[in-house]
Structures are given as C-alpha cells and as structure tokens.
Amino acid sequence: MSARPLTLPAAPLEDWLRERYFQAHTDISSSGVHNYTLGELRDLDPSLLDIAELDRLMFRDGPSLGEERLRAAVAARVRPGPGHVVMTTHGSSEALFLAFNALVRPGDEVVVPGPAYHSLSALAAAAGAVLRTWPLRPENGFVPNPADLRRVLTERTRLVVVNFPHNPTGACVDPNGRAELLELVAASRATLLWDGAFTDLVYDHPPLADPSQELDRALSFGTLSKAYGLPGLRVGWCVVPRDLVPELVRIRDYLTLSLSPLVERLATVAVEHADILIAPRLAEARRHRELLLEWAAASEGTVECPAPRGGVTAFPRFTTHDDTTSLCERLLSEHGVLVAPGRVFGHPDRMRIGFSCPQGELERGLAAITKELGAGAADGRRESP
Numbered sequence: 513m514s515a516r517p518l519t520l521p522a523a524p525l526e527d528w529l530r531e532r533y534f535q536a537h538t539d540i541s542s543s544g545v546h547n548y549t550l551g552e553l554r555d556l557d558p559s560l561l562d563i564a565e566l567d568r569l570m571f572r573d574g575p576s577l578g579e580e581r582l583r584a585a586v587a588a589r590v591r592p593g594p595g596h597v598v599m600t601t602h603g604s605s606e607a608l609f610l611a612f613n614a615l616v617r618p619g620d621e622v623v624v625p626g627p628a629y630h631s632l633s634a635l636a637a638a639a640g641a642v643l644r645t646w647p648l649r650p651e652n653g654f655v656p657n658p659a660d661l662r663r664v665l666t667e668r669t670r671l672v673v674v675n676f677p678h679n680p681t682g683a684c685v686d687p688n689g690r691a692e693l694l695e696l697v698a699a700s701r702a703t704l705l706w707d708g709a710f711t712d713l714v715y716d717h718p719p720l721a722d723p724s725q726e727l728d729r730a731l732s733f734g735t736l737s738k739a740y741g742l743p744g745l746r747v748g749w750c751v752v753p754r755d756l757v758p759e760l761v762r763i764r765d766y767l768t769l770s771l772s773p774l775v776e777r778l779a780t781v782a783v784e785h786a787d788i789l790i791a792p793r794l795a796e797a798r799r800h801r802e803l804l805l806e807w808a809a810a811s812e813g814t815v816e817c818p819a820p821r822g823g824v825t826a827f828p829r830f831t832t833h834d835d836t837t838s839l840c841e842r843l844l845s846e847h848g849v850l851v852a853p854g855r856v857f858g859h860p861d862r863m864r865i866g867f868s869c870p871q872g873e874l875e876r877g878l879a880a881i882t883k884e885l886g887a888g889a890a891d892g893r894r895e896s897p
C-alpha cells in the first residue's frame with residue numbers, strides 16, 4: 513500500500529487567534545484559566561526550582577514516555593486503569609496526533625462530537641477516517657444525549673471521540689451520563705478517546721473519573737494548558753493501553769522524540785501541587801460564570817447563553833446576528849477585546865467567550881459587547897423580516 517500524504521485543513525480557531533491574540537489587551541477568548549508566572553510556580557517548590565538546583569539540571573535527552581517523576585505525578589492524579597500507562601507529551605495536541613495516527617486506518621468510522629475542537633475531527637479525517645457526528649444540539653443547550661451516540665455507532669466504528677467538559681460549549685455529561693457512555697462503547701467494538709482537557713474544571717459534581725479505570729479500550733488526554741494556567745509550558749499527556757506504547761513511540765521518534773528536562777521539571781512541580789494551582793482559578797471561574805450568565809440574562813433575549821457545566825468558555829447565540837464575525841472584528845478594532853467568532857466552530861450566530869480572565873477584564877469585555885450590540889455592528893446582522 514502506498515503512503516498517503518498527510519492532508520490537514522486550516523484550523524479556523526488558530527487562524528483567528530494567531531495575530532489577534534497579540535494585539536488584544538482584553539482577552540475574553542481563552543479556553544483556559546488565566547495564566548501563572550514562573551515566579552508563582554517557583555514559590556510552590558523552591559527545592560526543585562531554586563536557582564542552584566536548576567543550575568545542576570543537565571540538558572540530556574529525555575525518555576520517550578516522559579520523565580518518571582512527572583509520569584508518576586500525573587498517574588497519582590488521573591489514576592489510570594491497571595493495563596494503562598501515562599506518556600507525557602508536547603501539549604495534549606501531540607498526544608492526540610500520536611493516538612489518531614496510531615489507531616485510525618483508511619475507511620475506519622470515527623465518531624466525533626459536533627461541534628468539536630478542530631484537532632478531534634481533522635486529525636481523524638487526515639488519517640483516513642470516515643467521520644460520523646455525535647450532535648450536541650443547540651436547541652437542547654448542547655446537552656449531550658447518549659441516544660444520539662447510539663444512533664451513529666456501527667460495526668465499523670473504530671473510535672468514539674469525546675471531550676467532556678466540552679470546548680466550546682461547556683457542555684458535560686454527569687457521572688450517570690459518563691456511565692451510560694462507557695456502557696455504549698463497551699458494547700461496541702470501538703475504542704474510546706476521552707479528551708479530558710477540562711476535567712478539573714467542573715461546577716456541578718466532582719471531576720469525572722478516568723475512563724481507563726473501567727474500560728480497557730480507552731485512551732484519555734490531559735494538559736497543563738487549561739485548568740493549570742500553564743499553556744505556554746506546552747505539556748500534556750495521554751493515558752494509553754500498554755500494548756499501544758510501541759506504536760506511539762514509533763511515531764514520536766519522527767516528531768518530537770521527548771520533552772525537555774527543564775520543561776518536565778517545571779511540569780512536575782505543577783502537577784505535584786495541582787490543587788494549589790487549580791482551586792483558586794476554579795473558584796474564580798465559578799463566580800465569573802455567574803457574572804456572564806447575569807450579563808446574558810440582562811440582554812433581554814439578545815444573548816442566549818446555555819450555562820456551561822464545565823470548562824471556562826460559554827457559547828452564546830446572538831439573536832441579532834446570523835454571523836458574529838464582523839462584531840468580533842469590531843470588538844478588537846474599537847475596544848481591544850478578543851473573543852472567538854462562532855463560525856470557527858461551525859455556528860456563525862454564536863461567539864466563544866472565555867470567562868476565566870481577571871474580573872476587570874471580563875467586565876470590560878462584556879461591556880464592550882453590550883456597547884457594540886447597542887451601536888448595531890452592521891455586517892452579519894440578521895435581516896429584519
């Protein structure tokens with residue numbers, strides 16, 4: 513069989529953010545909590561990160577699966593099932609790339625949520641998958657319904673990809689929904705790919721347990737980019753069945769080989785002190801979620817905002833607009849405010865708003881939207897009947 517070229521489409525979210533991220537001074541676009549500094553990380557563990565200790569750090573190549581202490585710290589939090597191991601990667605993006613390329617063969621059916629973070633569908637398609645969508649329905653506030661998943665599962669389903677809490681909608685299954693989902697996958701021939709980027713950011717129940725605890729055919733993905741406030745560290749991980757490791761390593765040998773020992777040192781401190789980093793940001797996000805929902809409620813029907821059950825983004829609909837792109841452009845040009853237009857997730861009448869920035873920033877951003885809605889950003893406005 514001849515090798516297929518890797519065909520990846522543009523990632524509309526990244527295209528939108530690429531330049532604007534550095535131009536904005538009020539960022540209410542982000543799917544992660546607001547960021548920590550190196551100093552804040554060093555305060556957590558001076559024994560690992562003090563300057564003399566760092567000076568002794570040798571820039572050796574790292575192990576293919578990641579440095580032992582970091583992997584153990586991740587495992588202590590995630591608690592993988594008995595047949596699974598942790599591999600640390602360059603963001604969960606790398607882990608997703610390895611997994612899709614290790615598991616998908618041309619013609620395999622892969623179920624992905626719709627809407628979805630771009631990697632989850634594009635990487636599957638690039639590996640030759642036939643995509644089937646598990647629709648998260650806007651008319652139901654994007655609440656995931658396992659019956660909709662059952663309808664798209666077939667004999668040929670190779671993977672079921674989920675992302676709970678979900679980017680961009682904030683939708684999530686509860687523990688019962690998680691159990692139902694795992695049962696459906698267990699009864700099929702499929703492997704579950706569980707993108708847990710936002711696992712620690714939930715409001716109504718404790719974080720959902722890693723699926724590998726019950727399901728042998730499960731992989732999960734985590735990251736320091738969202739709940740930990742460390743996106744620029746570029747560290748994530750996957751929890752994978754042990755027998756898949758050689759295949760992941762084979763692909764990694766052509767991609768990144770390993771992580772930097774300096775990055776792994778910083779990541780180890782973060783994961784070993786996870787609760788200290790996550791708890792204050794989660795408490796803040798809970799308060800900000802209320803602010804956002806109050807703001808939407810005060811819009812008198814202009815902004816319809818399903819309450820996020822997890823994560824730090826909401827995906828409201830603007831009843832005034834068929835396409836919010838020009839509104840988003842004006843928010844940046846007139847107010848320095850960054851949001852993400854819903855079209856990058858296939859829902860042009862919506863906007864992704866991140867609510868885990870400092871409170872003043874969130875308030876400034878929302879006030880700018882209110883002002884622009886009042887002023888009537890011209891293009892993309894819904895035509896009057």
Ligand SMILES: Cc1ncc(COP(=O)(O)O)c(C=O)c1O
Nearest residue numbers: 603604605629679709735737748
């Ligand atoms: C659902 C989801 N998965 C994975 C990623 C990749 O994140 P990272 O590579 O920073 O871990 C993102 C980033 O936004 C995401 O939203």
